[in-house]
Amino acid sequence: MTQIANDAIPVIPRGVRLHKDTVRDLWVLLAPERTINLDPIGLAILNEIDGQRNFGEVVARLADAYSAPVDQITGDVAEFLTGLSDRRILELT
Amino acid sequence: MVPRTSIPAPIAMLAELTYRCPLSCPYCSNPVEMAKKESELDTDVWLDVFEQAAKLGVLQLHLSGGEPASRRDLVALVAGARKSGLYTNLITSAIGLTQRRLAELEQAGLDHVQLSLQGTDAGMADRIGGYKGGFARKMQAAEWIVEAGFPLTLNAVVHRQNLHQLPDAIEMAVAMKARRMEVAIVQFHGWAMLNREAMMPTREQAAEASRIVAEARERLKGTLVIDYVPADYHSDYPKRCMGGWGTTGLNVTPDGLVLPCHAAQTIPTLEFDNVSDKRLADIWYDGSAFNAYRGEDWMQEPCKSCDRRKLDFGGCRCQAMAIAGDPAATDPVCIKSPLHDKMTELADALSHDETAELVYRKSP
Numbered sequence: 001m002t003q004i005a006n007d008a009i010p011v012i013p014r015g016v017r018l019h020k021d022t023v024r025d026l027w028v029l030l031a032p033e034r035t036i037n038l039d040p041i042g043l044a045i046l047n048e049i050d051g052q053r054n055f056g057e058v059v060a061r062l063a064d065a066y067s068a069p070v071d072q073i074t075g076d077v078a079e080f081l082t083g084l085s086d087r088r089i090l091e092l093t
Numbered sequence: 094m095v096p097r098t099s100i101p102a103p104i105a106m107l108a109e110l111t112y113r114c115p116l117s118c119p120y121c122s123n124p125v126e127m128a129k130k131e132s133e134l135d136t137d138v139w140l141d142v143f144e145q146a147a148k149l150g151v152l153q154l155h156l157s158g159g160e161p162a163s164r165r166d167l168v169a170l171v172a173g174a175r176k177s178g179l180y181t182n183l184i185t186s187a188i189g190l191t192q193r194r195l196a197e198l199e200q201a202g203l204d205h206v207q208l209s210l211q212g213t214d215a216g217m218a219d220r221i222g223g224y225k226g227g228f229a230r231k232m233q234a235a236e237w238i239v240e241a242g243f244p245l246t247l248n249a250v251v252h253r254q255n256l257h258q259l260p261d262a263i264e265m266a267v268a269m270k271a272r273r274m275e276v277a278i279v280q281f282h283g284w285a286m287l288n289r290e291a292m293m294p295t296r297e298q299a300a301e302a303s304r305i306v307a308e309a310r311e312r313l314k315g316t317l318v319i320d321y322v323p324a325d326y327h328s329d330y331p332k333r334c335m336g337g338w339g340t341t342g343l344n345v346t347p348d349g350l351v352l353p354c355h356a357a358q359t360i361p362t363l364e365f366d367n368v369s370d371k372r373l374a375d376i377w378y379d380g381s382a383f384n385a386y387r388g389e390d391w392m393q394e395p396c397k398s399c400d401r402r403k404l405d406f407g408g409c410r411c412q413a414m415a416i417a418g419d420p421a422a423t424d425p426v427c428i429k430s431p432l433h434d435k436m437t438e439l440a441d442a443l444s445h446d447e448t449a450e451l452v453y454r455k456s457p
Contacts, residue, residue, distance in 0.1 A: 014244060015272075086314055
């Protein structure tokens with residue numbers, strides 16, 4: 001299973017931004033020569049990333065908001081963020 | 094007419110702002126017959142086209158050329174594109190970009206820079222680019238781009254004459270702190286078509302390039318993302334050209350013609366609309382050139398009954414035109430094409446031409 005340290009801070013780097021695609025009625029992540037369509041879960045995760053909160057805090061907030069077990073949220077968020085990080089669309093500092 | 098509801102909105106637009114360029118790369122994708130400077134669209138027309146593109150569904154705008162920095166209004170164009178909501182990508186040789194201009198582009202909201210690389214040292218880069226001193230200027234500008242904090246993609250076009258520099262080019266991308274790299278073995282369209290003898294990689298080089306890229310991708314995971322365009326003529330299956338004709342992207346030429354791909358003008362049966370005459374949405378949905386190869390009705394055998402048709406859409410229409418003389422034929426790269434063996438022989442012969450000289454691109 002993919003793991004991210006609780007104190008790692010996810011940061012959306014310059015050149016990557018959230019965008020509301022009004023033509024297709026969906027949220028996307030715009031990145032260098034990539035467009036990633038976001039489902040509601042992906043959007044919820046990205047909305048918690050402010051460059052200040054660490055991974056543990058992001059997970060805790062999502063677990064609280066969705067009344068879901070922290071273990072399950074941890075795995076889902078780690079997988080999503082690692083996928084972005086491997087593609088240099090997100091930084092973990 | 095294809096019903097609009099069955100046609101997806103485009104995601105990407107390539108805006109060729111000008112054909113002017115300080116470099117003369119022999120593989121330039123611009124047409125061999127180029128528009129004159131006087132016929133370039135003016136600032137307001139481009140800004141209106143960007144606004145129309147965003148409303149049509151375009152998300153990514155690639156500002157290219159020629160050299161887009163040759164346009165004096167580049168900063169205004171970037172600012173306008175961002176205001177329309179587009180993600181702005183500058184595809185540049187970096188010649189003509191000063192620190193001051195980069196600061197202005199940053200202020201205007203430029204999202205990303207893609208820097209071209211002709212070689213990893215001045216000897217190679219200046220010879221391929223046909224511009225003495227170009228490499229030194231490019232390296233200086235690259236430093237400024239990174240200092241300014243722009244996310245950077247290094248785009249290395251490789252061919253028989255510089256493929257031995259590929260490992261160095263990858264190290265260069267890492268040293269420049271590029272997040273992405275594109276390794277593209279020359280695509281034989283435009284000026285490159287005049288240079289097949291001088292630039293066609295050997296079969297061994299093509300295989301070696303694939304090995305080098307695979308190794309680098311693994312080693313540099315999380316540091317550098319590498320997109321790779323393998324050697325076309327040496328492949329067994331064709332490229333998924335443009336992600337499907339008229340489904341994903343469009344190209345606007347300096348004088349306003351709207352093309353389904355940058356090489357589409359090599360297909361003499363196609364007629365193209367101009368943004369000066371028609372709305373971009375009407376051209377995208379109803380233009381005859383866009384509808385010519387949408388869907389599958391135009392396909393011939395072996396594509397028509399092939400399972401791969403939904404993967405690669407029969408390959409590149411411009412290549413079918415160039416090699417088979419028929420734009421609706423199966424891309425001759427395909428192992429199922431009756432021309433595949435001829436293509437293999439052609440590639441091998443071209444890649445062993447020891448006497449061919451480079452034919453340089455001429456600017457308008």
